Amino acid sequence: MMIETRELTKMFKDVRAVDGINLTVARGELVALLGPNGAGKSTTLRMLTTLIPPTSGSAQVAGFDVVRRQRDVRLRIGYIGQGNGAGHSQRGRDELISQGRAYGMPVRAARTRAGELIDSLGLSDVADRTVSTLSGGQRRRLDIAMGLIHAPELLFLDEPSTGLDPQNRANLQEHIVRLRAEHGTTIVLTTHYLDEADSMAERVIVIDHGRIIADDTPQQLKAKHVGDRVILGFGSPVDAAQAAKALGAPVADGCVRLVAEDGPREAPRILDSLRSAGLAPDSIEVKRPTLDDVFLTLTGRSLREGGAADTEPELVEA
Incomplete structure (x- = not known):
């Protein structure tokens, strides 16, 4: 070491x-x-x-x-x-x-x-x-x-x-x-x-x-702390609510949001599941997580908060 x-x-x-x-x-x-x-x-x-x-x-x-x-x-x-x-x-x-x-x-x-x-x-x-x-x-x-x-x-x-x-x-x-x-x-x-x-x-x-x-x-x-986010957009609030119920996911502002371990791989499966239920989203977006997302999850705040430079105080030793 x-x-x-x-x-x-x-x-x-x-x-x-x-x-x-x-x-x-x-x-x-x-x-x-x-x-x-x-x-x-x-x-x-x-x-x-x-x-x-x-x-x-x-x-x-x-x-x-x-x-x-x-x-x-x-x-x-x-x-x-x-x-x-x-x-x-x-x-x-x-x-x-x-x-x-x-x-x-x-x-x-x-x-x-x-x-x-x-x-x-x-x-x-x-x-x-x-x-x-x-x-x-x-x-x-x-x-x-x-x-x-x-x-x-x-x-x-x-x-x-x-x-x-x-x-x-x-x-x-x-x-x-x-x-x-x-x-x-x-x-x-x-x-x-x-x-x-x-x-x-x-x-x-x-x-x-x-x-x-x-x-x-x-x-x-x-992957462990955030995961990919799959966002499905619906023009109809009723369709969005039905899709959310079918997928067991939350809905807000006409969008159903899911967390997936591998978003690009999971997206086709999600679409197939919705089609079998007679539902089709107007849009689908896969967002890959960033390290800032990891920080927000782990610490409750963004790494960028407080500026670009570390403001660790110059303290006096005990």
Whole structure:
């Protein structure tokens, strides 16, 4: 296992930000940690990256204890947090090279790697400017490059796409997928972009109130907690009521709504059943569930509520 935690807990005075998380991530996995604002995602990442110590429980990262072997952990991971990490008075390229050197890379290798990341993340025109003159999106891309400079075996990404335009979001996703494919990098990310988690992660872990409440593939989460919705429209309220009775389903505004495990496969069977009863809908629609539907079911609120950035509070330790 690349990550293994046991009852990992973090208290800030009387606030239990992370509440006994048991988590395993295998080498080479790409895992998304998702949850509403303040759910404990960023606090969990900060403990796993040795930035803050746990109050209780334990965590092994890349085979090393996050409390007793911090240096060994840090040498093997990359961490891209929500804040900007580059020095404002430094040039972007120099910051990348210095970061590589800090990880023990030879000067030439650090320069080469910096150049590759600058090209990949669209920083060629601004890499030799001071960080203070860069836009918010450019700084974000520089932070991402700094986290990738040493090609870590385990990469933590905390809201990596925040502040990026669609093109640079797509470039970042492509780089992450390629990094994993070429080097077997284990990747753990938090994100509020549901399409990002759905398309990239083979496993989604939902956290709420500091606890893991769901852990599965995106497809299984949607099938298990929401399911496909089959919506049948009728021009006549009488026909709608009869169809609802025949199918044992609710009716509202002239539409009968059913939940099916596999909507496209079930739709023909539903239509055959109605035809045998002398009923025919005016329209039929199959809606596939989204991860936001999963969140609404599991937590009672949408992941998008409260904005795009995680507002997990900066609390004082007990």
